[in-house]
Amino acid sequence: xxxxxxxxxxxxxxxxxxxxxxxxxxxxxxxxxxxxxxxxxxxxxxxxxxxxxxxxxxxxxxxxxxxxxxxxxxxxxxxxxxxxxxxxxxxxxxxxxxxxxxxxxxxxxxxxxxxxxxxxxxxxxxxxxxxxxxxxxxxxxxxxxxxxxxxxxxxxxxxxxxxxxxxxxxxxxxxxxxxxxxxxxxxxxxxxxxxxxxxxxxxxxxxxxxxxxxxxxxxxxxxxxxxxxxxxxxxxxxxxxxxxxxxxxxxxxxxxxxxxxxxxxxxxxxxxxxxxxxxxxxxxxxxxxxxxxxxxxxxxxxxxxxxxxxxxxxxxxxxxxxxxxxxxxxxxxxxxxxxxxxxxxxxxxxxxxxxxxxxxxxxxxxxxxxxxxxxxxxxxxxxxxxxxxxxxxxx
Numbered sequence: 380x381x382x383x384x385x386x387x388x389x390x391x392x393x394x395x396x397x398x399x400x401x402x403x404x405x406x407x408x409x410x411x412x413x414x415x416x417x418x419x420x421x422x423x424x425x426x427x428x429x430x431x432x433x434x435x436x437x438x439x440x441x442x443x444x445x446x447x448x449x450x451x452x453x454x455x456x457x458x459x460x461x462x463x464x465x466x467x468x469x470x471x472x473x474x475x476x477x478x479x480x481x482x483x484x485x486x487x488x489x490x491x492x493x494x495x496x497x498x499x500x501x502x503x504x505x506x507x508x509x510x511x512x513x514x515x516x517x518x519x520x521x522x523x524x525x526x527x528x529x530x531x532x533x534x535x536x537x538x539x540x541x542x543x544x545x546x547x548x549x550x551x552x553x554x555x556x557x558x559x560x561x562x563x564x565x566x567x568x569x570x571x572x573x574x575x576x577x578x579x580x581x582x583x584x585x586x587x588x589x590x591x592x593x594x595x596x597x598x599x600x601x602x603x604x605x606x607x608x609x610x611x612x613x614x615x616x617x618x619x620x621x622x623x624x625x626x627x628x629x630x631x632x633x634x635x636x637x638x639x640x641x642x643x644x645x646x647x648x649x650x651x652x653x654x655x656x657x658x659x660x661x662x663x664x665x666x667x668x669x670x671x672x673x674x675x676x677x678x679x680x681x682x683x684x685x686x687x688x689x690x691x692x693x694x695x696x697x698x699x700x701x702x703x704x705x706x707x708x709x710x711x712x713x714x715x716x717x718x719x720x721x722x723x724x725x726x727x728x729x730x731x732x733x734x735x736x737x738x739x740x741x742x743x744x745x746x747x748x749x750x751x752x753x754x755x756x757x758x759x760x761x762x763x764x765x766x767x768x769x770x771x772x773x774x
Contacts, residue, residue: 380648383717383755386657389645390686393661395617395668395692397549404537407529409590411546411695416523419540421513425459426477430508433468433497434478437505448496453478468497477509482507517755526696538574548695551617551668553593555579556609558623558633559600559674559696578622578679583729585683589691593620602632610640613667620687623674633671634658642669651717653678657686677738677747681719682774684753704733704754704771710763712756719772721750731771 380558381389398411428434435447447468453460455474462469462480464535469478477484486508489501516522522536529545537545562567565576579595586593588754596612598605612619621633634647646717649657656678658671670687672679692699704724712718722733733754754769763769 380650380655381646382405383649383651384644386649386651386659387686387689388703390442390690391693392410392626392658393645393668394690395551395666397551397617397666397694399546400549401544404543404545405588407537407545407547408531408534410529410550411697412523412525412545413548414520414525414527414541414546415525416537416542418516418518418520418522420518422516422539423510423512425515426512427510428453428473428475428477428484428508429510430484430486432470432484432488432508434462434471434481435468435483435485435499435503436462436465436481437483437503438557439465440483440499441502445502446496446771447498447729470497482506482530483507492538496558500663518764528697550589550591551691552615552693553580553618553620554612554616554738555586555593555610555619556596556598556619556621557634557674558605558621559596562597578660578674579678581676582620582681582683602636605632606636606639609636613662613665617667617670619667619669620683621669622679623664624674631642632687637669637671641690642667650714650715651719654682655718657682661687668767673692677721678774681753683720684774685755695763702731702771702773703768704731705766705768706733706735706754706763708765710756710767710769712761712763713759714760718756719753720756721746722752722754722771723749724751724771724773733771 402410404689427588433447437603444466448466449470450463450467451460452470453475454472457475459476460469471484483503483505484507485499485503485555491498491500496575522540523533527533550696554733558577562576563573569575578599582643583595592711596606609619637660638644642662644658644660648655653675654673659665660669671684684702706722706723721737721738723737724731724733736750752771752773754771756769
C-alpha cells in the first residue's frame with residue numbers, strides 16, 4: 380500500500396499521447412484548442428460608428444458650420460458610402476461603415492433634425508464616436524493560444540475568424556466496466572440479493588460532461604469471461620475504467636486478469652479512505668491506461684474526481700489549480716490514511732465554507748448526492764480545529 384501523494388504522482392506520470400483531431404465548430408465546446416488562432420483581418424475590419432447619429436467632416440465645424448443638409452442614411456451591413464460635401468451630413472446607425480470624407484460622428488441626442496437638415500446642439504470633438512479599424516486586433520495577431528479551453532465565448536471568437544472546423548486535443552475513448560453477479564439493469568426489479576447498477580451510470584454522466592466518448596460494459600464474476608471482454612475492450616479503447624472486482628474477495632478477478640493481459644501494475648491499494656483498493660496500471664506499448672476503482676459508490680466517485688480528472692488535466696495540458704474550503708466544525712484525522720470526506724459547501728463573507736455530510740460509509744449513495752465535494756484530510760494523530768482550511772475537490 381502506498382501513500383496518497385505517491386499514488387497521485389504516479390498516475391500523473393502516465394498521460395497518454397493521443398494527438399489531435401479536427402471537429403466542427405459547434406462540436407468543439409468544452410474541448411481544448413490544439414492550434415493558435417490568428418485574426419484573419421483587422422478587428423474591427425473598418426472604421427465603424429459607435430452611435431446612432433450623423434457623420435460629418437469636422438473641417439465644417441472648424442469653418443463655423445453647425446447645420447448640415449442630410450443627403451442619405453447609412454446602416455450596418457451597407458457598403459461604405461461617401462459624403463459628397465462638407466456642408467452635408469449622412470445619417471448613420473451604430474455599426475455602419477464610416478463614409479469617405481467624414482471623420483466625426485455626432486449622436487442624435489446632440490442634434491435637432493428638421494426639414495431635411497441636422498443642426499448640431501453641442502460642439503463635437505474631431506474623431507468622436509468612431510471605433511477605428513484594427514484598434515482591437517490587427518490581422519495576423521494571435522487571438523487564442525493553443526491550450527485554451529473552448530467556452531461559448533471562445534466559440535464566438537472562432538466564428539468571427541471563419542473557423543468552421545477547429546483543431547483540438549483528442550480525448551481518450553473510455554470503456555466503463557462494472558463487474559459482479561449482484562448487479563442488474565436499472566429497469567429491472569432486483570431480487571433480495573441483487574442491486575441495480577449505479578456506479579457506471581454516475582461515471583457515464585461524468586464522462587458525458589467532459590464530452591468523452593465512452594461505452595458501458597457489464598461483466599459477471601467469471602474469470603474467463605472477464606479476460607475475454609477486457610482484451611476486446613482494450614483493443615478499441617484508450618482507457619479502461621472499472622468499478623468493482625479489485626478487493627481481496629475470492630471473486631475479485633480483475634487484478635490477475637489485467638496482469639495476464641499484459642497491463643503493468645503501477646500500484647494496488649492506497650493509504651486512503653474511501654477508495655483504498657484502487658488499482659492503476661498501464662500498457663505502454665499499446666498506449667493504454669487502466670483505472671480500476673473499488674465497487675462502493677463513494678469510493679468510485681471519489682477516485683474518479685481525485686485521480687482521473689487530475690490525469691485528464693495532465694493529458695490535456697491543463698492546470699485547473701486547487702480549491703480550498705473552510706470547515707466550520709472539528710475534523711478528526713486518521714492516523715495512517717488520507718481521508719476524503721464529503722462536505723456540503725456554501726459561501727459566507729466571500730469565502731467558501733463547508734460542513735461535513737455524515738454518511739454510512741463508502742456505500743452510502745444518498746449522502747453522496749447531498750455533497751458538493753470532498754475535503755482532503757492529511758493523516759495524523761490529531762483533530763483539526765473548527766475553521767481549518769482543507770484542499771477541496773468539487774463534484
